[in-house]
Amino acid sequence: MSTPVLSIRGLSVALPAGGDRAHAITEVSLDILPGQTLCVVGESGSGKSVMATTVMGLLSKELQPVAGDIVLQGESLLQASRLRLRQLRGQTMGMVFQEPMTALNPVMTCGDQVDELLSTHTDWPAEQRRAEILRVFERVKLPDPQRMLRSYPHQLSGGQRQRIVIAMAVILKPALLICDEPTTALDVTTQKEILRLIADLQREQGSAVLFITHDMGVVAEIADQVLVMNQGQAVESGDCEQVLRRPRADYTRQLLAAVP
Template sequence: MTDTILDVRGLSVDIATAGGVLHAVRDISLKVERGKTLCVVGESGCGKSMTSLAIMDLLPKGARRSAAALSFAGEDLSRAPGKRFNALRGNRMAMIFQEPMTALNPAYTIGDQLAEPYRLHRGASAAQARDRAVYLLDKVGIASPAERLGQYPHQLSGGLRQRVMIAMALMCEPELLIADEPTTALDVTIQAQILRLLADLQKEFGVAIMLITHDLGVVARIADRVAVMYAGQVVEEGPAAALFSDPRHPYTRGLLDCIPVPGRTARGGRLGAIPGVVPSLVGEVHGCSFRDRCPHARPVCAEDPPAREVDGHRWRCILEKAA
């Protein structure tokens, strides 16, 4: 059995707009290994969530996906029909959406929403689904789980709703879990609990996790590998330790410089910042998208940057190493 559960190559997502075609995701390649965590990081609007929706075949109307390969557990899904994705989603591959209050249906109880995928994919009885739901709610740290089954989403706090989303995603013991900013809008204490929970569940169930975030602090705590996205592209990808200690792309270096470092950042001192704004991805896009914000930009950056790799650490830049 291969160690790679998800292998994405040449994935692009285009969206028709009044001003032209928006190239939301541009020719990205990613791999997620069984039992490991890949963190996809980047600022808002860089294409992180659109990438996850493309992988799950949940793109909004009007968005068009293309890929050289979209392989899940050795099966190429790049041209698979919707019925095949319906059989996989919520079963062998699952997703934790960014905002649980809108992802959970306010008209149905927690118990009904937890039981539905288990009964649909596993042919379980109502009693079996209920027992599984109680087990997982307890596993994700929700007190009195049996009583929670009769409650509605609005009766739970944000942290509890997020835990319910995690339990729902685990109902059918998926091989791949995609978590789209699961700690957004939660206070730091609950964030830490959710991250610890994901790590514990990964150890117990061996699930592969693709975690989407813009928080490098989260990345440092949980990632095995990191993919840095900018303007719809993966500009750097590699082992988490190597990326933090030896970033190769100027954008990654800029992100890391924005983080205060205990003992090095002076109290009251100015943090790093990346000047400028993200370029428009509507219409033709050429060259390095970061060149207008990069302190190392040269005329050659108007052409597509070379792809470089050292010991599994890959980046797109004319530089061999970020200054």
């Protein structure tokens, strides 16, 4: 059996004192194999995005991992220094955020933003970096990649901005791709295109995908494995067909009943 790209064991993240519960997430465990998509599903406040930002080392200062471990390709992320986490982000793990305008710098062209990422993580000369950026813009099906290179984020549509963010997340072929509600702000047609794009890139690169969503319809479309979370706790996990067709938890059945 393959070794998991990402393994989370008994992870608990504490909330500041005085909240409605002590932990944002409590003793959550999961494994994702190469080429596999694991969907973490739950309503707002379930802790699914906290899990994603903890893996990426982007957790806000008010939140604190207090138990468990996160292992990426055999390396503990909770033991890693901030410098090491910066090295891993982009190279070994990439993230697609829900709102691309918060992930992109409004005063830099899209080409310069991707080039900055490549300059940080590679020793490629400028000509090679530019060629690679144009190639990845074509892979994510952006129209007129040369124009996209020179464009600022506000000059693009929401779907195009999200494709730029995806291009940045996959350009160095990370072993793990984290997608945090990447289609929520998009119309239905663009949403389907983005989901198809992520699936295609995953197949090409063999990445493991941790996909955060509240939408059971999205789960049915892309998931291999599913983890259902409620109030910071994992209430059910298993392969997609089992969870969707034979759910064991009442909460999972409630989520499924809300799908048209």
